[in-house]
Amino acid sequence: MNALHGKKRDDALDAARGVSLIAMIAYHIVFDLSYFGFIQFDPFFRYLAYPIAGSFIFIAGISLSIKAQSIGLQADYRASVSPFISRGIKILGIAAGITIGTWIYPHEGFIVFGILHLIGISTILAILFLPLGRWNILPAGMIILIWLIFFPLNGSAYLIPLGIYPPGFYTLDYEPLIPWFSLILVGIAAGSVWYSGKRIKQRENRIVKLLAVPGRNSLIIYLIHQPIIIGFLFLIREAGIW
Numbered sequence: 001m002n003a004l005h006g007k008k009r010d011d012a013l014d015a016a017r018g019v020s021l022i023a024m025i026a027y028h029i030v031f032d033l034s035y036f037g038f039i040q041f042d043p044f045f046r047y048l049a050y051p052i053a054g055s056f057i058f059i060a061g062i063s064l065s066i067k068a069q070s071i072g073l074q075a076d077y078r079a080s081v082s083p084f085i086s087r088g089i090k091i092l093g094i095a096a097g098i099t100i101g102t103w104i105y106p107h108e109g110f111i112v113f114g115i116l117h118l119i120g121i122s123t124i125l126a127i128l129f130l131p132l133g134r135w136n137i138l139p140a141g142m143i144i145l146i147w148l149i150f151f152p153l154n155g156s157a158y159l160i161p162l163g164i165y166p167p168g169f170y171t172l173d174y175e176p177l178i179p180w181f182s183l184i185l186v187g188i189a190a191g192s193v194w195y196s197g198k199r200i201k202q203r204e205n206r207i208v209k210l211l212a213v214p215g216r217n218s219l220i221i222y223l224i225h226q227p228i229i230i231g232f233l234f235l236i237r238e239a240g241i242w
Helices: 011-035 044-068 083-104 115-128 130-150 155-161 177-194 206-218 218-239
Strands: none
Touching: 011 044, 011 206, 011 218, 044 115, 044 130, 044 177, 083 115, 083 218, 115 130, 115 177, 130 177, 155 177, 155 218, 177 206
16 A cells, blocks of 8 residues: 555545434434434334445545555554554444443443444454455455345344344344444445545535534544434423424
């Protein structure tokens, strides 16, 4: 991989993340309205969560590729992997907080292995795959093939991160390594092609720049948006407005 020139973020990638973030917030507003009994929606609506989550995971893979190129991963492999380990552990720590928080409330369906758990572990696992660059499309295809042939599978709760879970398992958010890690790998492959040896350019388009703002702050927005939505709905219900 050639190192990317410059340290600036790509506005277009941040804008794409911003669009995904807006779609996620819109989905959660409708989901929460239904969850608390304000409205009813068609069960098919839940399937919209998959492409929204998929877009975040794919973009995370691209970001990992950009990071690897920017620090010259192959030049000093042992020293350069520490940012990925540190980042992965940080995200997993936040994910553990979400598990504890959702176990307290609403408890039923608390998040055991959601999107942040996936991205945290994937950030560390990616160390093994980043040198493959565009060829990550091959292990990604193998994961999808395994998923299509053998899954769903029931098993021990300890295997939940792999996509194997006990009968009756229920959670509000679930993105296991099989098949979702394949999207991380596809993102790495895409990033190695789209950004290889290129200078990241800042976009002048105002809409792109505007959407890039939430995209650059996606983690904090992800963490606070649900408590804000739920708190607002709770106040509405307690006040008898709806």
